[in-house]
Amino acid sequence: MTDKDPARGTPPASRWPHVRGTGPADDERPFAQDLHPLKDDAHLLFALRIHLPDVQISTGVDDDGVNVWLHDGVTSWATLTTLPDGEAVAYQGGPRRLADELEPAWDWWLTEGQPTLYDFGMTVEPERQYVWCRDAATGPQWPLQTHDRATV
Numbered sequence: 505m506t507d508k509d510p511a512r513g514t515p516p517a518s519r520w521p522h523v524r525g526t527g528p529a530d531d532e533r534p535f536a537q538d539l540h541p542l543k544d545d546a547h548l549l550f551a552l553r554i555h556l557p558d559v560q561i562s563t564g565v566d567d568d569g570v571n572v573w574l575h576d577g578v579t580s581w582a583t584l585t586t587l588p589d590g591e592a593v594a595y596q597g598g599p600r601r602l603a604d605e606l607e608p609a610w611d612w613w614l615t616e617g618q619p620t621l622y623d624f625g626m627t628v629e630p631e632r633q634y635v636w637c638r639d640a641a642t643g644p645q646w647p648l649q650t651h652d653r654a655t656v
Contacts, residue, residue, distance in 0.1 A: 528597075529583075529595035529596055529597050530596060530597045530598070531594075531595070531596040531597070531601060532593065532594070532595050532596075533593070533594055533603075534591065534592070534593055534594070535584050535592040535593060535594040535603060535607075536592075536607070537592065537607070537610055538592070539563075539569065539570040539571070539572055539584055539586055539592050540569070540570050542561060542563055542570065542572050542584075543563040543565065543570045543572075546621060547613075547618060547619065547620045547621055548610070548613055548618070549561065550621050550624065551609065551612070551613040551619060551624075552606065552609050552610065552613070554624065554635050554646050555609035555612065555646070556602075556605055556606065556609055557646075557648075557649075558576050558577065559574055559575070559576055559602055559605070559606075560573075560574065560575050560576075560577065561573075561574055568585075568586045568587060568588050569586030569590065570586050571583070571584065571585050571586060572584040572585075574602040574603065574606065575602070576598070576600060576602065578598075579598040579599060579600075580596075580597065580598030580599055580600035580601075580602055581596070581597050581598055581602065582594055582595065582596040582597075582601070582602040582603040582606070583595045583596075584603060616637065619637050619638065623637055623638050624636065624637050625640055626648070627640050632647060633647070633648040634646060634647050634648055635648060
């Protein structure tokens with residue numbers, strides 16, 4: 505997903521320049537994953553969208569590699585940067601630690617054998633809606649927020 509392709513229902517990233525502010529990061533630490541899949545892997549990005557529905561993920565590439573920007577559209581942000589040695593570092597600010605939230609969601613996807621877009625489904629019932637992986641009855645489920653049709 506890129507700034508040109510926001511997820512359905514997600515305002516363009518340009519509406520969040522206020523999220524990062526002008527101050528330094530509250531937290532800086534190594535980030536264990538290679539950032540390249542966040543640029544190109546639609547299956548990973550979909551799984552992350554299910555786990556972190558309110559987090560916008562944008563990517564870019566420079567001479568050192570892939571860079572990733574995360575934000576929740578409110579007050580939290582993270583920047584994941586590939587360093588010249590190929591390692592990645594996370595800088596975070598705001599009350600949520602978005603890089604810390606990203607890691608277990610990514611780890612889940614890896615542990616589950618990297619489910620593809622086609623391994624997920626959605627169930628809509630009168631009282632709830634949810635996305636599931638591999639099996640609607642026994643697989644993991646993530647509830648979806650419902651919206652009043654009058655406000656959509």
